[in-house]
Amino acid sequence: NRVKLPVEPAHLTAIQQHQAELKSLEAELKDAEQKLKSIQNQSSESLVGTVVDDADATKTGHWKASTLFKSFVGVGYVHDDNRNKGDAAIRFATRLSQSGQYEVRVSFSDGSTRASNVPVTVETSAGEQSVVLNQQKATIAPTWRSLGSFAFSDQSDAAVTLSNTGTSGYVIADAVQFILQSDEPASPTAAEVDQAASRASLAAAQEVVKQRKLRIKEHKAAAPAKAPEAMAPADRPSNEIADSPIHIRGETRNLGPIASRGFLQVCSSGNATIRQPIGSGRLELADWLTDPDNPxxxxxxxxxxxxxxxxxxxxxxxxxxxxxxxxxxxxxxxxxxxxxxxxxxxxxxxxxxxxxxxxxxxxxxxxxxxxxxxDPENRMLWRMHRRRLPAESIRDTMLMAAGELDRRPRQEQMAGRGTLVSSNNADSKATFAGVGEPCRSLYLPTVRGYMPPMMTMLDVADPDMLVGRRPTTNVPAQALVLINSPEIHHWADTTATKILDSATGFDSRLQNTFLRCLQRDPKTSDRTIAEDFFAGQENSKQAWREYIAALFASTEFRILD
Structure with a gap:
């Protein structure tokens, strides 16, 4: 369970205010979407002329029903699923009540994934006519596009057939509309006026929804920092908690007698049962562990x-x-x-x-x-134990020397790591920067089955085990890792750049190197070795990088005196 950790009152107030405002914006969006849906779900009878829905059309081949995009006539629409090209066709046919010239419109949900070359056959009184329909953009709100004007007779069917032959993209079929054209201009009918008003209302409702979503997006982007959380156990309600049975051999269905809540019998001087536990008994366990009589x-x-x-x-x-x-x-x-x-x-x-x-x-x-x-084992503490730094301290010190250490804490180390760590999905594309991330080692993500080789070689704790005291080894392989690690090469190179920029004289640069890497001034012997190493290469960045990498791998760098 994720348990909220304490936060500053001002921070908590900001979070609560943001959440309240977000809840209000989401309520406004829900209301706007409901209004839009009521406009979109208009029936075909409210449209002028004669409308044939896809439910009444004759289909050939594979067509898939859908309601994903909400602007449609009737109960939905169909599409060819962008496959089996040349096998699918749909014929919208009706017998018009009056012969004459009609404008033909096709309804579809437009978009960039739609086909721009849908072949359409129109069966008119003069024979068949072919038209190419571009479904990437509807030109008449909300979902219509005109095919043109055609002559039809009341003695034969008026039909429009859409096919997916030769198309590239999804072919959508929703409805076809036939609108009678008058020879003389006439005032729009009441139905036409209503349709125009409906289109205007739909466009306005869509704009409102768009603006509401934009405001929510901007509001979420301006959210205050999340309250810190920790993964911790939490009790169920008291009326749901009861003593558990013993699971024989660990099997979930092989149950033994009920075991009363209590403490470890081997650590108790008397009866270890909790007589009247409150909740799960964890509070009583904590009190028992911290009791002054239990040191x-x-x-x-x-x-x-x-x-x-x-x-x-x-x-x-x-x-x-x-x-x-x-x-x-x-x-x-x-x-x-x-x-x-x-x-x-x-x-x-x-x-x-x-x-x-x-x-x-x-x-x-x-x-x-x-x-x-x-006292050969120093049990009487006659001197401080000389010990090697832990892996985290060695890495952080190199980052500090390079000037790249980011001291800021991280609350969600696994954020952005993909399903590899959130769902244990091996198909995840998540990647890890490993020890190369500039944060403190304390905040490096720890993933079971993956530990950086440098940290493993320096005896970092095994994440699969409880480690009270780490083993401390000093083996040649550690020096090899410290010398050959690409991350250490990068830190040494960055440190060398800073040293070269810090001073012009060799002695000053050498002193700055020892102060930065070993926190002391160089001794006479150190200067002699360095002069031999840098002979003729005092201004070489590569030489300084190799020298600093050698200091990183040295015993003095790893051992705490």
């Missing part, structure tokens, strides 16, 4: 924070506080930190402040042979 949760949390800051946990097996795990090196320290953590309301910042301001944290990683002889 295990606070100890585990404090131990993990200590591990991330100090390199090793007070209990080194951070995922195992049981009988098979290691004993704490400083049990009283662990209890004191856990107790203070709970008393401070489970706030993380005071805990971190206590640790980083301690003498143990501020010790250097300098080596001492005397101390090593007494």
């Amino acid at each position: 295990i949760v606070a100890r585990v949390f404090v131990n993990r924070v200590w591990m991330h800051l100090m390199g090793q946990g007070i209990v080194r097996t951070v995922d195992n506080f049981g009988a098979q795990g290691e004993r704490p090196t400083h049990p009283r320290l662990l209890d004191a930190l856990a107790t203070r953590f709970v008393r401070n309301g489970w706030q993380l910042k005071p805990l971190i402040r206590d640790i980083v301001t301690s003498a143990a944290y501020q010790r250097s990683s300098d080596f001492s042979s005397e101390a090593l002889a007494i």
Whole structure:
């Protein structure tokens, strides 16, 4: 479930106001569409002259009925589905009540995908006449186009036949209209006046709908930022929650006895059943976990924070506080930190402040042979553990050196990734920029089955597993990845450009390189090596790029002293 996270009151007010205005605009659009539909659904009897609908026409070959485009006569229209060219024809025929000259009109839903060369045969009193109909544009609103004036007799059928022979595009057949032409100009009849008014009303209604949709589109484009959300469980209504049966061997239909809601029996000193659970029981579970009489949760949390800051946990097996795990090196320290953590309301910042301001944290990683002889595993913390940076920190540091790191948070890392991640559809065309995206590694999309090789080689956590403490390796393959990765080549090239632009002298550029990449000034030995490397190439961008790439792959860059 998506759960709304807290937002600023002003932001929430803006979101609510925008949603209310959008709801009002959508109601106006719905009303306009209903009015348009009432005008469009006019019956053929309201049209002047004689109208023959597609439902009364004689069809040959494949014709597909449709109501997708709403401007039509009767209950719908038919089309040839843009296939089987030369096999489909439709004949509109009627016996007119009076001989004379008639204007013939054809109704169809126009568009750019329609055929522009529809062959039409008109059966007149003088014989058959052929006409070519362009269905890409209706010239008489809303859906009509005139074929011209033809003579018909009341002693034989007046017929119009549309075919898809030789056409390119969809052939649409909706209705045919025969309008008697007078020899002398005459005032329009009441029906003709009504039809003209109907066309004007239809055009006006279509414009209103168009403007309403445009306003909604503009309003959505100006929407305030979405309220942040998190994927989190949510309880059903209390009357829908009940104790669940045991599923024997995990099978959904092989049910055992009902198991009452409760805590883990192996972690409880007495009865682990929740007597009167409120809802699902998750609230009672949270209260039980954070109860001052149950210190295990606070100890585990404090131990993990200590591990991330100090390199090793007070209990080194951070995922195992049981009988098979290691004993704490400083049990009283662990209890004191856990107790203070709970008393401070489970706030993380005071805990971190206590640790980083301690003498143990501020010790250097300098080596001492005397101390090593007494405590070879550094369990008494006589020096700071020398440890490698995690994969995310190494990548972010290279981005920082290149000046490309985007510190802005991302709320929807998977937005725009297509159905590959939203629906697990292998046919998706979604692509991933991988580690090349300039955001912090924290916001890189994590997709099961796809992890960037650079991050994997640097021991990034496996997304399919719970990893309390990552393995830390230093193997030759890591240096190979750091030297040959195309993304690292790009960052090194960008950094080289900035170094060349930052100063003109070799010494100044070298100093800027060490400050940018290693946060220190170059030593005498560093200068000697650099002078040998850059001999005659002090202004070469390629040489600076290779030198910076070597620094990125160096032990000093990856190890936190």
